[in-house]
Amino acid sequence: MVDTATPPSRSRDLDKLLLRPGNLVGPTFEPGTELREDLKEYVKVLVVGAGGLGCELLKDLALSGFRNLEVIDMDRIEVSNLNRQFLFRLDDVGKAKAEVAAKRVMERVSGVNIVPHFCRIEDKEINFYNDFSIIVLGLDSIEARSYINAVACGFLEYDSDDSPREESIKPMVDGGTEGFKGHARVIVPGFTPCFECTIWLFPPQVKFPLCTLAETPRTAAHCIEYAHLIKWDEVHSGKTFDPDDPEHMKWVYEEAVKRAELFGIPGVTYSLTQGVVKNIIPAIASTNAVISAACALETLKIVSGCSKTLSNYLTYNGVEGLHTKVTEFVKDKDCLVCGPGVLIELDISVTLRKFIDLLEEHPKLLLSKASVRHRGKNLYMQAPPVLEEMTRSNISLTLYELMDKVPKDIIHVTGSTRRDDKKTSCLRKLRVVFKGVEGVTDMDMAGGA
Amino acid sequence: MAEPKTKYDRQLRIWGEQGQTALERASVCLLNCGPTGSETFKNLVLGGVGSITVIDGSKVEVGDLGNNFMLDESSVGHSKAKCVCAFLQELNDAVKAKFIEEYPEALIETKASFFSQFTLVVATQLVEDAMIKLDRICREANVMLVFARSYGLTGLVRISLKEHAVIESKPDHFLDDLRLNNPWAELKRFAESIDLNNPDLVVHKHTPYIVILVKMAEEWAKSHGGNFPSTREEKKEFKGLLNAMKIALDEDNYKEAIEASFKVFAPRGISSDLQQIINDSCAEVDSNSSDFWVMVAALKEFIATEGCGETPLEGSIPDMTSSTELYVTLQKIYQAKAEADFLVIAQHVRNILKKVGRDPESISKTTIKSFCKNARKLRVCRYRLIEDEFCNPALTEMQKYLTDEDYSIAVGFYILLRAVDRFAANYNSFPGQFDGAMDEEISRLKTTAVGLLSDLGCNGSTLTEDLINEMCRFGAAELHAVAAFIGGIASQEVIKLITKQFVPMSGTYIFNGIDHKSQLLTL
Numbered sequence: 004m005v006d007t008a009t010p011p012s013r014s015r016d017l018d019k020l021l022l023r024p025g026n027l028v029g030p031t032f033e034p035g036t037e038l039r040e041d042l043k044e045y046v047k048v049l050v051v052g053a054g055g056l057g058c059e060l061l062k063d064l065a066l067s068g069f070r071n072l073e074v075i076d077m078d079r080i081e082v083s084n085l086n087r088q089f090l091f092r093l094d095d096v097g098k099a100k101a102e103v104a105a106k107r108v109m110e111r112v113s114g115v116n117i118v119p120h121f122c123r124i125e126d127k128e129i130n131f132y133n134d135f136s137i138i139v140l141g142l143d144s145i146e147a148r149s150y151i152n153a154v155a156c157g158f159l160e161y162d163s164d165d166s167p168r169e170e171s172i173k174p175m176v177d178g179g180t181e182g183f184k185g186h187a188r189v190i191v192p193g194f195t196p197c198f199e200c201t202i203w204l205f206p207p208q209v210k211f212p213l214c215t216l217a218e219t220p221r222t223a224a225h226c227i228e229y230a231h232l233i234k235w236d237e238v239h240s241g242k243t244f245d246p247d248d249p250e251h252m253k254w255v256y257e258e259a260v261k262r263a264e265l266f267g268i269p270g271v272t273y274s275l276t277q278g279v280v281k282n283i284i285p286a287i288a289s290t291n292a293v294i295s296a297a298c299a300l301e302t303l304k305i306v307s308g309c310s311k312t313l314s315n316y317l318t319y320n321g322v323e324g325l326h327t328k329v330t331e332f333v334k335d336k337d338c339l340v341c342g343p344g345v346l347i348e349l350d351i352s353v354t355l356r357k358f359i360d361l362l363e364e365h366p367k368l369l370l371s372k373a374s375v376r377h378r379g380k381n382l383y384m385q386a387p388p389v390l391e392e393m394t395r396s397n398i399s400l401t402l403y404e405l406m407d408k409v410p411k412d413i414i415h416v417t418g419s420t421r422r423d424d425k426k427t428s429c430l431r432k433l434r435v436v437f438k439g440v441e442g443v444t445d446m447d448m449a450g451g452a
Numbered sequence: 453m454a455e456p457k458t459k460y461d462r463q464l465r466i467w468g469e470q471g472q473t474a475l476e477r478a479s480v481c482l483l484n485c486g487p488t489g490s491e492t493f494k495n496l497v498l499g500g501v502g503s504i505t506v507i508d509g510s511k512v513e514v515g516d517l518g519n520n521f522m523l524d525e526s527s528v529g530h531s532k533a534k535c536v537c538a539f540l541q542e543l544n545d546a547v548k549a550k551f552i553e554e555y556p557e558a559l560i561e562t563k564a565s566f567f568s569q570f571t572l573v574v575a576t577q578l579v580e581d582a583m584i585k586l587d588r589i590c591r592e593a594n595v596m597l598v599f600a601r602s603y604g605l606t607g608l609v610r611i612s613l614k615e616h617a618v619i620e621s622k623p624d625h626f627l628d629d630l631r632l633n634n635p636w637a638e639l640k641r642f643a644e645s646i647d648l649n650n651p652d653l654v655v656h657k658h659t660p661y662i663v664i665l666v667k668m669a670e671e672w673a674k675s676h677g678g679n680f681p682s683t684r685e686e687k688k689e690f691k692g693l694l695n696a697m698k699i700a701l702d703e704d705n706y707k708e709a710i711e712a713s714f715k716v717f718a719p720r721g722i723s724s725d726l727q728q729i730i731n732d733s734c735a736e737v738d739s740n741s742s743d744f745w746v747m748v749a750a751l752k753e754f755i756a757t758e759g760c761g762e763t764p765l766e767g768s769i770p771d772m773t774s775s776t777e778l779y780v781t782l783q784k785i786y787q788a789k790a791e792a793d794f795l796v797i798a799q800h801v802r803n804i805l806k807k808v809g810r811d812p813e814s815i816s817k818t819t820i821k822s823f824c825k826n827a828r829k830l831r832v833c834r835y836r837l838i839e840d841e842f843c844n845p846a847l848t849e850m851q852k853y854l855t856d857e858d859y860s861i862a863v864g865f866y867i868l869l870r871a872v873d874r875f876a877a878n879y880n881s882f883p884g885q886f887d888g889a890m891d892e893e894i895s896r897l898k899t900t901a902v903g904l905l906s907d908l909g910c911n912g913s914t915l916t917e918d919l920i921n922e923m924c925r926f927g928a929a930e931l932h933a934v935a936a937f938i939g940g941i942a943s944q945e946v947i948k949l950i951t952k953q954f955v956p957m958s959g960t961y962i963f964n965g966i967d968h969k970s971q972l973l974t975l
Contacts, residue, residue, distance in 0.1 A: 015515030016929035019604065019884070023925045026918040027966050059936065062521050066487075066932035082458045086498055089543055111524050113517075182466050183944065183954065187968075219658060221779040222771050267780045278465060285465040288495040289947065292940030300933040300965060310605055313968045321944050322624050325957040327970050 013114075014039060017068050020309045029308030038307060043070040043114075046306055049135040050074040051124060051151055053100040055286050056141025056178050058090045059295030061104055064139070065112040067303045072108075073135070075120040075127070076101040087288040124150055125428060129415065130379060133158055133173070139302055140177040141295065143284065145205050146427050148177060152190065152198035153430040156341040157415055159192045165343055167193025176301050178294040182285045183321040187297040187313065189305065195315040196334045197341035208282075223263060223270035227279045230258035246281045255280060293319060339367060344413060344432040351403040351437050355383055358402050362416060368431060373418035377406050385418075403437055410440040456546065460500060471951035472500065476546075478571040478950045481505045483556035483586075485536040487932050488602045489576035490522045491939030496946060497540045503548035504540065505570070508533035509555030519932040560585050568593035572946060576600045577930070580842065580873040587612050587838040596949050599838075600942035603872070604926020605965030606865040607938040611835055611945055611956055615734075617744040618831040619823050620953045626829060627718060629766035632665045633673075633680050634720045636765075638785050643667050646778075648697060656699055660774035661709035662782055668694060668709075669716045681717055690716070705773040712772075721761045722828070729830055730755065739808045743815050746808075747823045748830070750800035754793070763827040764793030794824045831955050841960075842870070845975035847909055853973060854913050862962040862971035864919045869962075871901040872923065884927035894924045922966075934965055 012018065021039045025032065048069050050060045053076035064072055080088070080095045080103060090107040091100070101119035109117055120127070124147060132138065132154045142148050152175065160171040175190040177198065190197050215221075216229040235244050235255065245251050256276040263271045277283060297317060304310045313329065320326045339345060345367055349358065355375065362370040375382040382405050383397055384390035397405060406412055417430045457464070464472055478501055482489045485508045493504060512527040512535055522539040523532070537551035556575065559566055560582055567573055567589055575586055575597065583599060590597040590612065597612040631639065643666040650656055672690060673680060681690040691710050698706045722730075729735070730752040734745045741749075755761060767790025769783060798820050802812040823830075853863035875897055876882050883897040884890060898920050905913050941961065948954045959974035 011514035013514060013518035015513075016519050016931055019925060019927045019929040020931065023884075023890075023927075025925050026921045063933050063936055066519055066521060083461045085459045086461075086463050086500070089494060089498055092542075111521060113525060215773075219774065219776050219779075221774060221776055266776045268776070269783075274461070274464070277461075283462070283465065286462040287466060287944075287947075288498040289940045289944035292491060292495055292936050292943070296933045296935075296937035296940060297968065300931075300937070303933065311966050317968050320624075321941070321948075321954075321957075322622065323955045325941065325945075325961055325972060327968065329968050 014068065021068065021307060025309065028310055029304065029312065032308035034309070039068060042068045042307060046136045047071045047073070047134060048302065048306075049132065049138045050141060051138060051147070052076055052141035052143075053104040053119075054078065054084065054141065054143065055087045055288075055291040056180065056295050056298070057100070058088045058104055059291055060139055060141050060178075060299055061090070061108045061117060062112075063295055063299030064302065065108050065115040065117070067299055068307075069303075070115055072105075072115065073118040073120065074101045074105055075122065075124060076104075077121065077123045087286055087291050089288070129154055129157065129376070129417075129430070135173070137302055137306060138173065138175045139298055140175060141298070142177075143179070145202075148198050149202075150428060150430065151175070153340050155190075156192045156197050156199075157430055157432050159341060159432075160413070161193075161343040174305050176298045176305070178298040180286065180290045180294050182287065183290055185290050185294040185319045186317060187294050187301065187319070188316045189301050189313050190315070191305075192341045194334070196332045197338060199340040200335035200338045201316075201332050220262065220266055220268060223259070223268060223272075223275055224279045226262040226266070226268055226271055227255065227259040227276050229262055230255045231280050234258050234262075252277060252280065290319070290321065293321075339431060344434040346434045346436065348436050348438055349402060351401060351440065353402055354399055355402050355405060356398040359383065359398070362418070368420070370416060370418040370420050370429070370431060373416045376415045376417075377412065382414075402435070403440075406435070411436040456500070463499060467947070467951045467953050471953050474951045475500055475947065476502045479503045479505070479569065480946065480950075481507065481567065481570040481573045483507050483573065483575040484577045485522070485532055486516070486577055486930050487520045487935035488600050488607070488930060488939050488942075489574065490520055490536050490540075491936045492574055492576065492600060492942040492946070493536075493540055493939075494522070494543065495940060495943035497543045497547050497549070499943075499947060500544060500546055501950070504537075504550070506533045506537045506540070506549070506551040507554055507556055507559065508536070508551075509553060509558065519930055519935065521932070556586075557582050560589065564589045565593075567595055570595055572596040572598065572949060574598045574600060574942060574946060576942075577602070579876060580870060581877070584839045584842065591837060598942055598946055598949070600938050601869070602930050602935040602938045602963075603869060604923065604929050604931065605934060606869065606923075606926070607934055607963040607965075608866070608869060609938060609941050609945065609957070609961040609963075610838070610959075611833075611949070612838055613835055613949075616833040616949060616952075616956060617742070618833070618952060618955060619744070619826050621826065621829045621831045621955050622953055623829060623955075628715065628768075628770055629763075629828060630662060630715055630769065631762070631765070632662065632716045633669050633718075634762065635666050635670075636789055638789065639666060640670075642781070642785055643670075651699070653700055655775075657703045657705055658773065658775040658778065659705055660772050660778055660782060661705055661712050662769065662772070663778070664694070664697070664705065664709045665712065665716050668697075687713070687717060708772055722755060722763055726763070726828060726830060729832055732832065737804060737808055739810060741808065743819065744823075746804055746810075746815065747797075747801060747820065749804050750797050751823075751827055753800045753804075754797050758796050759793070764797055764824040765790045766825055766828065767791070790824065794821055797824050833956055833958060835958075841975050845908055849973070849975055850908065850910055851913075853971075854910065858969065859971050859973070860916075861919065861964050861966065861969060863973060864915045865923075865962050865964065866960065866973055866975075867901055867904060867915060868897070868919065868923045871897060871904050872928070874904060875900045882928035884924035886927075890924060894921055897924055931965075934963065937965075938963060 022034050024034050048064055050057055053074050078100050080091045080098050080100055082096055084091055090104045095103050099121040101121045105117035105119035109115055138155055155173040155175050158171055158173045160168045162168055172192055178187045211228055216225055220226050256273050259271045259276055301313050304312045314331050316330045316332050318328045359373045362368050362373045372385050374384045381394050383394045414433050414435055419426050420429050480501055482493050485506050510532045512523050512530055512532050516523050522536040527535040531553040533551035533553050537549050541549040573590055573595055599610045601608050643663050646663050681687045691713055694710050735748045735752055737745050737749045767787050769786050801815055801820055805812045853859040872882050883893040901915055945956050948956045959972045961972050964970045
């Protein structure tokens, strides 16, 4: 027991939660100074995104007992970020978000170390993500969530009886906001539904039919999309439209105004033009603060066990009064991403080239341009060119040989697939079993292809 | 200067220039700038609130560095209000920021008049006694008040003011005002001018569903004694009729008509919520009535006379499959009717203002127009005095919460948040605030909570041992993540109150950081 005469400590408030036994806590909770020091020393948290949620998350985590943080974001700071991304100032416009955010938090919270990564999430080796105890997502795109989810679920290993292996679980906490609304969720791969199990929660974005834009425009948005999607290409053959070029935006706006006048349609403004073309989602500081705080709190609870955790999806709506709701979604046991993996049976004579072709035709996968990895070793990489060249000679070899003649094992493939008519990059875990090799004749087929 | 517009772009898309102007004119005061207060004001300063005054009498201790981002090593020993204010100013130089190094309790006790200069006061981490006193002061001075408190894994947010009337409530989902089963003459005439049986497929598939439904509803009513489909069978039959009108499979306009047919089935006239507002005694206006109630009185007259039971028309229509020409014509028909209704209401407003002895032009056309457009969505929020709630909580609600599993933790925290203040008044510290003698603290808190329950008239009700233990474990800790959550909500409510847009929360919000089953309690 610490007595009241101990020297003043920064963790005065947090200590109450971490050092004292509790009644409504997680099953693994072991209160004490050791727990507090372990959080500082050994727990590494990755924050994905350094925007509205990311800035808040870094601050919240740095003040929740974590010392080792990393943040990844490919964006640069813009003026329109400043109404909520509180770590950035006007002078920072144009700089990398991840770098400025990391620096600012380290300046204010002594002892915290934040490593910034100014790049795309796909640019990192898969193993980069395995280095973290937990991954916290502050993103605004479905594709990016889907990618990180697949990476984290890819680390999950199953026992022979199809139960997830404790040490391979990479928990995630995901937040998202739009205006006064938001969500926070906890994903424990193998136990709670992963992003892909509940992908239906994110309906595809509705697009205007081209014939409406071309023939029967009715709203200001129709006129804007006509100028943006049809007229631009007609006039500027070959030149790609750049939404960040103010001259381009101005051109689209002026064309939209002309079209609106022609049809007697009111309401085209420059601000609406930007909103429609860039698909701007309204964003305010307060909702980001609420959602990030919920995510940071769950992160602390998952890692330390100091309280029960959210099970497993929180929705928040502040438009009319205040509504929060917790929903316990269930796992899709056949999920391609967090399940035990798609089972693929192969003859030992199948070459890597043939295998890659097979993935493209596989009805569940439809994965084109696949890169293949086995136990951290690149068997074939489509890019970058230097890796492609290094691994090219493998494609005529048999997969069986390349996998060191094991009768069965997990391999990871990345490539592109189509979702809602849009190409997206994806990562899949496959359970490859070689036919006729000793020891696999009575292989459990549950959950297989 | 284009920069502020760009800076605020993402929020202007939510509350518009008008909301932003209201924010920029507001003067808000913060009592206590621990993490809960600091985080609340961070969000307000980022949004561009006009001016802030930070009030806190304490000096920064090392322990404050662990939960407050606005403080750093160099702050230790200095005025907390000064340090927090300096950081807040750094976030947005358009905001006028000042601080006063003084304990809020002292101001409440000795300088009640001080608070009347503000648009709104955010009071954080106050105990019961100070809350009650401040509430009386702000109510008297007509200053809006928001309480926020973080305590371990729980906390609360509570708005207190006499009345908050909202014109632009901007609900997420609201039935369009199309009058499909009650068309006015021009809409009826327009619908009659269109032949649904035109064999030209291009014309047929570009007839907007408004026209289809107005005509079909009228036809139905003719053959059903003036009634519209009301039973499940009738509704199904009506949709079947619509489906049979298709001459090609891909007619989106008929698909839309079937999907929108519920708009025909909706009852005519005004909602019970609006009925309640026009029946409110405040709608009997005099020279002291607010502009809002003068307009409600005008609305009441309109509904009873020219409106024939309906509000003024909103005047906008949703996008729907249509030729451009028909759509634009329809839009103009709706707009014209809305404009005509507005002129009638404006006349009522002038008459009423004259009658109560005010300048008949004292309410601007823009305001009346906005009022007409939002007439179906008006909201009036009223809040009990904190003292009334504390002494006389709504007992039936309380009993309901205490026995409802979904509410049990939240109401438990509500009771315990009050019990810890009684505890602190008796023992000069919060339960578990210092280490040692935890068992004794737990039993004392339990006794206090049971006493409180019995004072409230909930004899026999108990709280779980688990929750009481947890409350002692919390020991009045202000955890950063909890403070950021509570501060986020408090700032959101402040913005709703100042912009007079959206609907502020009612009752007391109790945060449950254990499993996030937080609740609003109306007591």
